[in-house]
Amino acid sequence: MWSLRANLSFRSNRGGKLKKSIVIAGVGGQGVITSANILSKASLREGYKVVASELHGMAQRGGNVECSVRIGEVFSPIIPNESADAIISFEPLEALRNLSKVRRDGIVLTDINPIVPSLISIGIGSYPPLKEIFDKILSHCKLIKINADEIAKKAGSILTKNVVMLGAFHALNIFPLKEKSIIDTIRETFHEEYIDLNIKAFELGKETIKNML
């Protein structure tokens, strides 16, 4: 992981203007939109211009969900191909689906637990072997895998998976946000009884990456 660290500490911004973009991807019901909202609000807390996009409607029914969060000198809610700094994916196949969005020197941070599309269950198409997915990602950019399901369970509930992913993303230092901004946003996002649970999930996600680097 040494090469990763070297790259993370030296990131340039086009034209001297800050512009950071990420894709958050997953399956309907995994909390993709919530985590995009937390990042957007935390970015506004630090005074950044934020543009984020999401798709609703039919996507709620177990379809793939894709959000973008962009901060700095941005106008378009859609990220041009090969210009996202990172993809945060809550499911391996969804990381692959969005791969063309991320820069060649960018990062894919993904969970490793497949959710098999139901069309595959009834015999239409196939779920590629995980190794194949990860090799394809590695041929495009950097890859960091975590078992976010496991970490979320450790935090106390599988439902905190989206916040585990946020913690892991924060540790990669791609968005220049203070931890406090994210934690404060987590506090205002969740119901009182779930705040500590989610903060723990954030911490565990963050620690997982710190131990890797």
Next chain:
Amino acid sequence: MNLLGKGKKVLLGNEAIARGALEADIDVATTYPGTPSSEIADTLSAVAVYLKKKNEEVPFYFQYSVNEKVALEFASASANCGLRALTCMKHVGVNVASDALMTYAYVGCTEGHVIVTADDPSCHSSQNEQDNRMYAKFAYLPMLEPSNPQEAKDMTVEAFEISEKLQLPMILRTTTRISHVRGVVELGELKMSRKTGKFEKNGMRVTVPDVARKLHPVLIEKMNEAKKISNKSKFNFIEDFGGDYGIITSGAGYNYAREAVDDLNLKCKILKIGMSYPLPDEKILNFLKNCNKIIVVEELEPFLEEHAKIIAEENGIDVEIYGKGFGELKRYYEYDPDIVYSSLAKFFGIEWKKKEKEINISPRPPVLCPGCPHRATYYAVKQVAPEDTIYPTDIGCYTLGLLPPYKTADFLLCMGSSIGSACGFSYATEQKVVAFIGDSTFYHAGLPALVNGIHHNHDFVAVILDNSTTAMTGHQPHPGNDIDGMGNPAISMNMENVVRGLGVKHVEVVDPRNIEETKEAIKRALEYKGLSVVISKAPCILLKRKMKKERVLYKINQEKCKKCKICIAKFSCPAFYFDNENIKINSALCTGCGVCVQICPFGAIEVEN
């Protein structure tokens, strides 16, 4: 509540419109939900419920109307009684409301009325991608078109002012990438007061031919006034980045073009159109005069492009204008940065290599939820209906019956078309016809079609999938519910009484979660000569989950399972999965509906202790 705050907030485009309406002190808001417009009204509904909970007066009246036409008619009355009104719908909703809309333009309003149309280029959740800027031109109604949440909020406030000045309803047009984009919004002051309207008679609001003939020229004259407003509007502005090439753009197109200026380092001028009808002809004329070459970046129809070409032609200006057909600029699908960057690169003569999406991956289409009662209905119907049965379907979650293994969707045009087309199919063929329509859709546009079917004694089965809510758009209440969009008690329709009252002789109500009974009821309905109705009634599983009832968990007894795969291949609940060779139930997904227990021929699905 975030929306009622101060300062700067991150808001969804649709939330920004709702906020704008509150800053404009609206008195009435009506809607029929439809993606991508739903969150505008849902936000106002949530504000009403929130204020009521705090025992504060709700400063406006809000209604989920039975359909878009009624929503518009309701609001048109309010706006003719001195009340400010907002009406929101998706683009195809305007088709439903268009009968009222076209003549409403003649009659006009005395107080501000803003009609939001949320268009859906690329059909993310729609049956077509019509460009509703055409409605502004068609009906002679002024239109504003935001590019981001801040503009969405500001333009909503402005639209009420313009509407009042012209005494005409004003259209605010968004697209999916405006309605469903989050951005920072600098909030204005909330003005929330509750008013009572009064209707002043003037004899010019009954559009008999004699009155209509007088009103039409008045409307045309109002458009001349509107053009003056457009020429002065701050929402039509020019950004100068040097050079003599020009980009004319609006809506989502602006965002991609503006970012391209930075990313591709373009020297050009941008004319950003925010008031897209009537267009600011003088501003456009000056822009054309100051540019050597123009490219128009707009999604869907060449609306700005045609106007710009006409202005150039009429004024004898020698300027090349490019748009649809140039580079990757097409009349269909939404634009994205890659489409716009590559087209602009070609226009500016810059080397730019498009990065292709090269990976071919199994699609993950939305599916019926685990525990969804529609699945049980479809399973039962497929068991008893002849192979060549025609299944006209309708708009809702149940349209997903299109997917294998159910394939219970053969024909779909619009809201209510299942029953209307079933009348035609039953005449045209000897095949059996089973139409599927949801409860909210039935009240919206199915009723007149059913009347038609009964009156003409057509022979088909209408299955009304009654899940007690408008599920797909986010569980808005409908006339079958006993509570309205403000959380007030409402009178609920009784579906069976409605259908019997219309004169249907063969009506059965079943709970689809009982597969055998449902199969029998469908069989009887198919055998009945004439129009029969089966009301398949069970609440949406997501509603049930919201009530957090204890659920029973199921598992597969591997010793009894013969791997016939009926549960996976025919019933196809997403909670089933293969674990190597064994079929298992994902306990996180299983809702405990228990329907699968009835379809397993070997009794292998058991309650988990």
